[in-house]
Amino acid sequence: xxxxxxxxxxxxxxxxxxxxxxxxxxxxxxxxxxxxxxxxxxxxxxxxxxxxxxxxxxxxxxxxxxxxxxxxxxxxxxxxxxxxxxxxxxxxxxxxxxxxxxxxxxxxxxxxxxxxxxxxxxxxxxxxxxxxxxxxxxxxxxxxxxxxxxxxxxxxxxxxxxxxxxxxxxxxxxxxxxxxxxxxxxxxxxxxxxxxxxxxxxxxxxxxxxxxxxxxxxxxxxxxxxxxxxxxxxxxxxxxxxxxxxxxxxxxxxxxxxxxxxxxxxxxxxxxxxxxxxxxxxxxxxxxxxxxxxxxxxxxxxxxxxxxxxxxxxxxxxxxxxxxxxxxxxxxxxxxxxxxxxxxxxxxxxxxxxxxxxxxxxxxxxxxxxxxxxxxxxxxxxxxxxxxxxxxxxxxxxxxxxxxxxxxxxxxxxxxxxxxxxxxxxxxxxxxxxxxxxxxxxxxxxxxxxxxxxxxxxxxxxxxxxxxxxxxxxxxxxxxxxxxxxxxxxxxxxxxxxxxxxxxxxxxxxxxxxxxxxxxxxxxxxxxxxxxxxxxxxxxxxxxxxxxx
Numbered sequence: 001x002x003x004x005x006x007x008x009x010x011x012x013x014x015x016x017x018x019x020x021x022x023x024x025x026x027x028x029x030x031x032x033x034x035x036x037x038x039x040x041x042x043x044x045x046x047x048x049x050x051x052x053x054x055x056x057x058x059x060x061x062x063x064x065x066x067x068x069x070x071x072x073x074x075x076x077x078x079x080x081x082x083x084x085x086x087x088x089x090x091x092x093x094x095x096x097x098x099x100x101x102x103x104x105x106x107x108x109x110x111x112x113x114x115x116x117x118x119x120x121x122x123x124x125x126x127x128x129x130x131x132x133x134x135x136x137x138x139x140x141x142x143x144x145x146x147x148x149x150x151x152x153x154x155x156x157x158x159x160x161x162x163x164x165x166x167x168x169x170x171x172x173x174x175x176x177x178x179x180x181x182x183x184x185x186x187x188x189x190x191x192x193x194x195x196x197x198x199x200x201x202x203x204x205x206x207x208x209x210x211x212x213x214x215x216x217x218x219x220x221x222x223x224x225x226x227x228x229x230x231x232x233x234x235x236x237x238x239x240x241x242x243x244x245x246x247x248x249x250x251x252x253x254x255x256x257x258x259x260x261x262x263x264x265x266x267x268x269x270x271x272x273x274x275x276x277x278x279x280x281x282x283x284x285x286x287x288x289x290x291x292x293x294x295x296x297x298x299x300x301x302x303x304x305x306x307x308x309x310x311x312x313x314x315x316x317x318x319x320x321x322x323x324x325x326x327x328x329x330x331x332x333x334x335x336x337x338x339x340x341x342x343x344x345x346x347x348x349x350x351x352x353x354x355x356x357x358x359x360x361x362x363x364x365x366x367x368x369x370x371x372x373x374x375x376x377x378x379x380x381x382x383x384x385x386x387x388x389x390x391x392x393x394x395x396x397x398x399x400x401x402x403x404x405x406x407x408x409x410x411x412x413x414x415x416x417x418x419x420x421x422x423x424x425x426x427x428x429x430x431x432x433x434x435x436x437x438x439x440x441x442x443x444x445x446x447x448x449x450x451x452x453x454x455x456x457x458x459x460x461x462x463x464x465x466x467x468x469x470x471x472x473x474x475x476x477x478x479x480x481x482x483x484x485x486x487x488x489x490x491x492x493x494x495x496x497x498x499x500x501x502x503x504x505x506x507x508x509x510x511x512x513x514x515x516x517x518x519x520x521x522x523x524x525x526x527x528x529x530x531x532x533x534x535x536x537x538x539x540x541x542x543x544x545x546x547x548x549x
Contacts, residue, residue: 319349
């Protein structure tokens with residue numbers, strides 16, 4: 001039996017399918033119609049059905065069956081082509097998959113067509129990515145911690161980011177820096193200082209229209225004339241005057257950001273790209289002899305791409321607890337282990353990370369740390385600052401003077417005045433990680449009177465164990481572990497060419513496995529409020545075990 005016959009027969013057997021008819025086979029899909037009827041429905045509903053020949057497998061990441069009814073586009077989760085947006089369970093068995101998908105359609109009918117339920121979460125209006133002059137353009141923004149009034153407009157400052165390839169075409173990426181009100185007040189996006197201090201590439205304009213520029217609240221307007229009730233005359237005059245004053249830049253694109261509420265608190269911005277010299281407006285005389293600005297007929301809107309990259313969305317898929325991410329953190333020693341700690345904390349949402357190290361990154365450091373070969377020889381702290389900034393636009397980083405912990409503190413820790421200064425500097429932080437494996441420094445830090453939490457992390461040769469010790473008495477615990485408890489074989493260390501200190505042998509995989517488990521356990525201690533006790537992570541070929549002390 002042909003695939004199309006199987007599909008039609010199995011659909012016809014579904015209890016609430018009143019009728020399946022007009023099925024035809026095309027190049028890559030089967031098309032037909034169904035009538036759905038069940039007790040809760042006052043009348044049957046008709047849907048066009050498209051089943052791609054890869055069914056029951058997905059087509060890329062979307063279901064390969066479509067249910068369409070253009071009469072339902074004003075309902076929730078219906079696309080502009082009438083397709084119902086449903087997500088169903090996986091199955092490679094044709095009959096099972098059809099039953100899953102048709103039951104999902106039935107559930108949609110009950111939830112949104114019959115009961116007219118509203119979703120708890122906001123669904124963004126649908127904007128089709130559009131090539132403009134054979135290029136996509138994206139603009140990233142954050143919340144500004146300010147509210148906007150309906151009809152308010154002003155300037156926008158924009159920084160160009162790196163260009164790339166998006167959906168097979170060129171894309172120019174940008175971030176919004178500041179919304180500038182007509183009175184000069186600047187409303188800054190909440191980027192880190194690294195991004196705030198980037199040069200301004202060009203300006204745009206903003207207008208807060210309060211409500212989404214969309215049909216049925218979900219399909220974005222396609223013509224400028226659709227926006228005529230949302231754009232005040234003062235703003236149109238502003239655009240016309242801007243074009244007049246900048247006509248020498250004819251052909252350049254000018255971004256206009258339209259803002260609207262998505263709930264009582266949050267705002268979203270959509271960007272329309274206007275070509276200078278070809279704005280969709282013109283000035284005409286009115287009946288009173290004055291001039292007004294009006295739209296040209298049938299001018300299409302060139303919508304760009306916008307993304308709200310605020311902290312809550314950027315880390316929405318997973319981060320550490322807020323009490324942890326708000327801590328001011330210092331990492332001493334950013335070699336293999338320290339760089340992994342820094343990068344992990346950044347990816348988990350930590351906002352304030354300082355670090356100290358006197359060493360430089362050599363090519364042989366790259367294979368088991370978070371550094372990159374293409375940057376070449378550089379101070380580890382300088383490269384780490386770059387790396388963390390490329391990961392998170394919200395992390396503030398500072399480099400502590402490179403000789404502070406390896407030189408200055410060792411020279412002067414016995415002098416009372418200097419000792420107090422060291423304590424004061426460290427107590428600026430909430431949490432300090434010592435990843436230096438420097439026993440002398442560990443000893444000195446243990447003698448200081450610290451209010452901050454100090455954690456010492458070190459790894460044995462071949463990464464058989466990771467030792468974690470909390471201040472105070474970290475020195476005695478770590479030394480006892482390495483001297484009397486653990487079998488740390490130091491007869492087989494890695495000796496670099498030249499006069500260098502030997503170092504432990506371990507791959508990136510070996511170290512990162514222990515580091516990630518240690519960081520997870522440390523975060524759990526803080527999140528749950530459990531007493532912070534020293535621990536050792538033991539590793540063999542197939543298991544990790546935390547031994548608590």
